[in-house]
Structures are given as structure tokens and as C-alpha cells.
Amino acid sequence: MSDDAGDGNSALGHKAFDRSPSHFGDRITADGRDGWPVAAGRYRLVVSRACPWASRAVISRRLLGLEDALSLAVTDPIQDDRSWRFTLDPGGRDPVLGIRYLSEAYDRRETGYPGGVSVPAVVDVPSGKLVTNDYQRLTVDLATEWTALHRAGAPDLYPVRHRDEIDAVVAGVYEDVNNGVYRAGFAHDQQTYEEACAGVFRRLELLAGRLAGQRYLVGDTITEADIRLFTTLVRFDAVYHGHFKCNRYKLTESPVLWAYARDLYQTPGFGDTVDFDHIKRHYYQVHTGINPTRIVPLGPDSAGWLTPHHRERLGGRPFGDGTPPGPVRAAEEVAVAGRP
DSSP, rough: OOOEESGGGGGGTSOOOOOOOOOOOOOOOOOOOOBOOOOOEEEEEEEOOHHHHHHHHHHHHHHTTTTTEEEEEESSOOOTTBBBOOOTTTGGSSSOOOOTHHHHHHHHSSSOOOOOEEESSETTTTEEEEEEEOHHHHHHHHHHHHHGSSSTOOOOSSGGHHHHHHHHHHHHHHHIIHHHHHHHHTTTHHHHHHHHHHHHHHHHHHHHHHHTSSSSSTTTTOOOOHHHHHHHHHIIIITTTTTTOOSSSSSSGOHHHHHHHHHHHSSSSSSSGGGGHHHHHHHHOTTTOOOOOOOOOOOEEEEEEEEEOOOOOOOOOTTTTTTOOOOGGGGGGGGGGGGO
């Protein structure tokens, strides 16, 4: 499951870590076969800018131009025992759903649901019920089921001719990198930590080798694979290197991956969704089981994300036959504190 809220944060690092599958796996589809048809304005995407799993959906939504069709709710990066909170909004309530906690939408869907309250979550606005928290499927469906509502010039993030290769790449990225950093950071014994940490860097070396001669992970355009790797890389030095002890080296010390990550960060739709302030405060202040002081480090300096990457020399067409997304909407801009 994606990043959860609850009092289990104090137990992190003291028991075996296991990411459970998403409990609410309904899909919003063009034909509405699960009872949830794609419809402009019907659903609300609830995210935390701190969470890498939620950030995938934020990036996809922006690249595809779904801002008018799928509204966005951003939670406070600091949870309490009741779950993700809407304390960033006036009165502490989401202005569309009218709720104080995301858990309220979960309760409307299933009373007494025993699992964690996770983001990303898509909520049905008319009923106030959670529709899905399936972070693995959500971005693929945004790319393939919501096409009637995509902006003109939207890129094809999951092209048919490359799907098998994308699926294979993202499977390895998920196991060793996306989830691997968590298995290392929340390990409860030395062997578990060492195995997970070794797996993280073994996969990063393989990815660096792949990206040494090509600009993007699959084909010559940005795809779902790049989105999934980026959301971990952009958090690597800020939280995974120190907080999760994935410290064989920093991202900035891997020439290929650092240039690749900067290339994406500087691409409209990626870096303009990243909030380093939310990221750092969430990990260091919420995960009290591994950081009981809740002290948030001052570094690293994020200014390097804006330096030249020179990856354009490898060719590639970021948006394929499409175009970049337009400027970020004023209401969705990342606060100055979260930018380089």
C-alpha cells in the first residue's frame, strides 16, 4: 500500500515491514465497468506532495492536462493518528469534500475498514466515498482510460508498442528502488537492511547503465517508467540517503542518474510538482520509530536541481508527438519554501 497514516509510525523500524496491496482496487474506466465511469468533475484526487506514490498521480495528471477534469486536494504533510489532514485549507476542511480527514471518505466507503488510510486516493464527490487507493493502477488508467478528457497535445505515457518493456522495467524499479528504499529504511534487523540496501544500489547501477546511452527508460519519450523512477530519485538525497540509510552514495554522486533526474525535474510537469519542504518534514517528523527527535535536517541544498544536465545530447523527444503542459495553475503552485 502507499504511504499510510496512523499510530503505527512509532513502530517503524521495530517490526518487519510489509507493503500490503491496495484494498480498494476499483477502477475508473471509460466504459464504467466497475461502476465508476470517467466523468469530468465527478472525482477528486487526494494527495500528499510528500508521498512518492501520490506524486506519480500528480505528475501524470499535469502532463495529461486533466486539471479541469480531476480536481486536486493536497493534504498536510504531517499526519496525526486519524490520517491525512486537510489543515492546509481554510477551516481545516477540504473545500470540495467538506471533510477534515481523508479517513472520513474511507469510512463512507467501508465502515470500520481495518487497513491504513493511504494516498493517492480518488474520492467520488457526489457521495463523498473513496473510489480507489490503487496507486499502481491509477496512473496507467489516467493515461489509457481518461483519454477523452486529455488536453490537446497530451503525451502517450503508456504507448501500446512499448507496454511489455515498460511493465518489465517498472517491475524491477518497484521491487528494488520504489519499495526497496522503504524496506531498507524500515528494516528491523541488520540482515534485512543490508539485503534491501544492496538491492537498491544494484538496481540503480543497472538503471544507470541503461540510461548512459538513452535519454529515457523506454523508447525515446517520457513514459510511465520515467515517472515511477523519478519520484524516488527526487527524494533520494533529501530523505532516503540519510533517513532511510541508503547511503552507499548520493544521487548527486551518480553522474548518469543525477543528470537524468535533473533532466526530468526541469521538464514541465515534473519539478514544478515537487515540494522539498513537504517531503522532508513528512519523513523526518512522522516516522518517529526511526527518527524519535523529529528533527528535520537543514540540507541538502536543492539548488543543484536547476543546473544544466546536457541530456538533450542523447536526442529523444520528451513529449513525443505532443507538447509540454502549460504553466502551473496559481492555486496548485508549490510554495516557495518547497522549491530550490
